[in-house]
C-alpha cells in the first residue's frame with residue numbers, strides 16, 4: 001500500500017508482491033476446484049477427451065490479445081500453456097510422444113513450453129512411430145513437425161481411416177516470427193468424440209504425379225500444400241484447406257489441374273491459425289470473439 005507522505009520502501013513493495021503472489025496462488029488453487037467440478041460435468045455429458053483444442057486456441061488468442069505491460073508475452077503465454085496443459089493432465093493423465101527425427105533440443109523446448117514438466121515427454125524417431133504410440137495409448141498426445149523433412153516420407157498417411165489418430169491442433173496457438181517455441185507442430189490424438197475445431201481441415205491427397213498447375217490451383221482455392229512425398233509409384237500431399245473448401249471442391253480443383261482420380265482422405269483439423277503480429281498491425285480488438293460456432297464446452 002502506498003503512503004503519500006513518504007517514498008515507497010523496498011519492504012512496502014515486497015508486501016505488495018507477497019499479496020499478489022498469495023492471490024495468484026489462491027486463484028490457481030480455486031481453478032483446481034473448478035476443474036474438479038468440470039470433470040464431473042464432462043462425465044455427465046458422456047466423458048470424452050480432457051483435451052479441448054478449440055477452447056485452448058480461443059483462450060490463448062484472448063490472452064495474447066489482451067496482454068500488455070512489462071511481462072513479455074513469451075512468458076505469459078508459457079505460464080498459461082503450463083496451467084492449461086497441467087489442468088488437462090490432472091483431468092486424465094497423458095504423455096506427449098514427440099518425433100525427434102529433426103533433433104531433440106528444439107522439440108523438447110517446444111514440448112516443455114506447450115505442455116510443461118509434469119506431463120511426461122517420450123521421444124520417437126519418426127512421425128509414424130508417434131502415430132503408432134498414440135494409437136496404442138489411452139489418450140496420449142503426439143507431436144509431429146508440420147514439415148517433417150526429407151526422411152519422413154508421407155507420414156500423414158498413417159492418419160487415414162476412421163480409427164486412426166488425427167491431427168487435432170496446430171502449435172503454437174499464437175504465431176509470431178520471434179516465438180521462443182515457434183516450430184510449427186501438429187498435435188495428434190485418437191479421434192475426438194466431441195466436436196473438434198475445424199476452421200482448418202487437413203487432407204492426405206494421392207496423385208499419380210506432380211502437376212504443373214498444382215500450387216497455383218490450390219492457392220486459388222485458399223488451400224496450402226504443407227508437405228509432399230513420394231508414395232509407391234505416386235505422390236502423396238498433405239493439404240490444408242480453410243473455409244468452405246471441402247473435399248468435393250478440392251477434388252474438382254485437382255481434376256481441373258490435370259489429376260486423374262485423385263484420392264482424398266481427411267487426416268484431421270484444427271483451429272484457425274492466429275498470426276499475432278498481423279493482428280497487431282491491423283489493430284485487433286483487445287478481446288476477440290471466439291472463432292467458432294460450436295458451444296465452447298464442446299470445442
Ligand SMILES: O=C(O)C(=O)C[C@]1(C(=O)O)C=C[C@@H](O)C=C1
Nearest residue numbers: 050051052053055056084087088
Ligand atoms: O474447458 C475445458 O474443457 C477444460 O477441460 C479446461 C481446460 C483449462 O484448464 O482451461 C483444460 C483442458 C482443455 O483442453 C481446455 C481447457
